[in-house]
Amino acid sequence: MKQNLTVEDALELVLQAARPLQDIEHLPLAASYGAVLGADLVSKVDHPSISDTAVDGYACLEADTRSASLGNPVRLEVIGQSPAGKPYVGRVRPGEAVQVFTGAPIPDGADAVIRVEDTLREGDFVWLMKPASRADIRPKGADLVQGQAYLHKGDLLTPGRVGLAAAMGYATLPVIRRPRVGILSTGDEVVEPGEPLPYGGVYNSNSYSVAGLVAEAGGEPVILPKISDDVESLRTQLRRAGQLDLLITTGGVSMGAYDIVRQLLEREGEILFWKVRIQPGGPLLFATWNGLPLMGLPGNPVSAMVTFLLFGRPLLFRLLGRTDPPYSRLRAIADTPFEANPTRRAYRRAVLRWVDDRYRVATTGNQSSAVLRSMAVGNALVVLEAGRSAQQGEAVEVIPFPGAW
Known part of the structure; x- marks a missing residue:
C-alpha cells in the first residue's frame, strides 16, 4: 500500500485502475443529452442537401445585375417563387428572377441572390438597387458532407451535438452506459435528513452532495443505506450493493478505531494508496474489493466534495471514455x-x-x-x-x- 502520495501520483493510480466501459445503449435523441457517444457518427446526408438561399430575396443571374445601383437600378421579370420546401421547377434565364425565401433551393440557371431589402417590387417585375451576390447561396454540402464523420466516440452530447446528430439523420444515438456508482456513508453519528437529530448527531449531507457530483460527471448514483461504525455491517452492505462500476464511501478512512472502511480493506481488499498530500482531503483511500474499485472519501463534507472533484470525476471520465478534460484551469x-x-x-x-x-x-x-x-x-x-x-x-x-x- 502506497501512502502520502502527491496529487499527480495518486491520480495516475486511479486512472490506471479505471477500465473504460464497453456497454453501448441506443437512446432516442431527446433522451441523449449529457450522455457520451459510443461510436463515431458519419453524416447520412449532405447539408444543405441542395444549394439553397441564406436570405429572403430573388434568385437570378449574377451577370444581369453587375451594373445595378441606386442611381441605375436593373429590372428583372419575376417568373415565380420558391418557398422553403417547395422548389421552383422551372429554369431562370437572362432577364428573369424567382422570389426565394430563406432555406429555399436555388432554381436551375440562377447563380446569385439579391436581398429583398435591396429591391423594389413592381407587379411582375423587381428593381435591383445593387448587384446580386453569390455569397448568399449556401452550396450543397457546405455544412455536412454525406459519409464524413462529424461526431466521435467519447464526445459529450451537448445540445449542439445532439442537434448536429439530428441534422445528420440520426433518430437514436449509440451511447456509453452510465457507470453505476454506489454511494455509502458511514458513522454512528450520521442521521438521514428529516429524522430527529440526536445529541451529537449530524445529518447525512455527504450522500446527497456526492450523488449530485456523480450525476453531473455522467454517472448513475445509487445511494445505499448508511451504516454504523461496524465492520460486519460494512461487509454486509457491500455484498448487498448489487452490480456497480464504482463504490464511493464517505468516512471511515482515517486512523481511528472506528475507521471501518480502511480496516476492512486492509484485511479483505487491495489498497492501492492511502493518504494524499492535499488539504482538504488528506485521508483519501483508493482500493479494490472483490474486483470492484472503491474510493474512500473523507467524512468531512468539504473534503468529500473536493476529493471527488480531483479524483472521482477523472475516474468517471475514464470509465466513460470522455475526450474532454474532467475540469479546467x-x-x-x-x-x-x-x-x-x-x-x-x-x-x-x-x-x-x-x-x-x-x-x-x-x-x-x-x-x-x-x-x-x-x-x-x-x-x-x-x-x-x-x-x-x-x-x-x-x-x-x-x-x-x-x-x-
Missing part, C-alpha cells in the same frame, strides 16, 4: 489573501468572477473542511502549492467548479 487575480498549507498542496474555496475583462477571485471565508456552506457559496478552488501563500493582487491558479462557468 485558469488564472485569476486574487482580491483577498489565500493562506497556504506548509507541507501540502491546498485547495481553497473561492468565489470566481469576471470583472473588467479578467478573472478575479476572493475567498469564501472560513476554510475549515466542515464548513459545507463554502461549497454552496463558492464556485471555484484556488490551488496553492505547499508553503506558497497568495497575497491580494497576485495571479493564482483556479479550478472552476464544473457547471459553474
Whole structure:
C-alpha cells in the first residue's frame, strides 16, 4: 500500500485502475443529452442537401445585375417563387428572377441572390438597387458532407451535438452506459435528513452532495443505506450493493478505531494508496474489493466534495471514455489573501468572477473542511502549492467548479 502520495501520483493510480466501459445503449435523441457517444457518427446526408438561399430575396443571374445601383437600378421579370420546401421547377434565364425565401433551393440557371431589402417590387417585375451576390447561396454540402464523420466516440452530447446528430439523420444515438456508482456513508453519528437529530448527531449531507457530483460527471448514483461504525455491517452492505462500476464511501478512512472502511480493506481488499498530500482531503483511500474499485472519501463534507472533484470525476471520465478534460484551469487575480498549507498542496474555496475583462477571485471565508456552506457559496478552488501563500493582487491558479462557468 502506497501512502502520502502527491496529487499527480495518486491520480495516475486511479486512472490506471479505471477500465473504460464497453456497454453501448441506443437512446432516442431527446433522451441523449449529457450522455457520451459510443461510436463515431458519419453524416447520412449532405447539408444543405441542395444549394439553397441564406436570405429572403430573388434568385437570378449574377451577370444581369453587375451594373445595378441606386442611381441605375436593373429590372428583372419575376417568373415565380420558391418557398422553403417547395422548389421552383422551372429554369431562370437572362432577364428573369424567382422570389426565394430563406432555406429555399436555388432554381436551375440562377447563380446569385439579391436581398429583398435591396429591391423594389413592381407587379411582375423587381428593381435591383445593387448587384446580386453569390455569397448568399449556401452550396450543397457546405455544412455536412454525406459519409464524413462529424461526431466521435467519447464526445459529450451537448445540445449542439445532439442537434448536429439530428441534422445528420440520426433518430437514436449509440451511447456509453452510465457507470453505476454506489454511494455509502458511514458513522454512528450520521442521521438521514428529516429524522430527529440526536445529541451529537449530524445529518447525512455527504450522500446527497456526492450523488449530485456523480450525476453531473455522467454517472448513475445509487445511494445505499448508511451504516454504523461496524465492520460486519460494512461487509454486509457491500455484498448487498448489487452490480456497480464504482463504490464511493464517505468516512471511515482515517486512523481511528472506528475507521471501518480502511480496516476492512486492509484485511479483505487491495489498497492501492492511502493518504494524499492535499488539504482538504488528506485521508483519501483508493482500493479494490472483490474486483470492484472503491474510493474512500473523507467524512468531512468539504473534503468529500473536493476529493471527488480531483479524483472521482477523472475516474468517471475514464470509465466513460470522455475526450474532454474532467475540469479546467485558469488564472485569476486574487482580491483577498489565500493562506497556504506548509507541507501540502491546498485547495481553497473561492468565489470566481469576471470583472473588467479578467478573472478575479476572493475567498469564501472560513476554510475549515466542515464548513459545507463554502461549497454552496463558492464556485471555484484556488490551488496553492505547499508553503506558497497568495497575497491580494497576485495571479493564482483556479479550478472552476464544473457547471459553474
